[in-house]
Amino acid sequence: MSTGFVTEYILNKIKSGATDIAVNYISALPIMIGVSIGVYALLNMISKTLAKFGVVGVFVYGALIVIF
Numbered sequence: 001m002s003t004g005f006v007t008e009y010i011l012n013k014i015k016s017g018a019t020d021i022a023v024n025y026i027s028a029l030p031i032m033i034g035v036s037i038g039v040y041a042l043l044n045m046i047s048k049t050l051a052k053f054g055v056v057g058v059f060v061y062g063a064l065i066v067i068f
Contacts, residue, residue: 024066032062 036058043051 021067025063028062028066032058
C-alpha cells in the first residue's frame, strides 16, 4: 500500500517540476529570441550554416540555463 503513496508523491513532484521548468522557459523565450536574432545576424556574415547552428545553440544553452 505504501508504494502507491510513494509513486503518487514522486509523480506529483515531477509534474510540478515540469510545470515550473515550462513556465521559466516560456518567460525566457523573448530574451532568447532577441539574442538569437543578434547571433544569426553576426554569424551570417561568416557562414549561413554557422548562423543556423548559432541560433540552435542559443536555444539549447537557454534551455540548459532554465533547467539548472
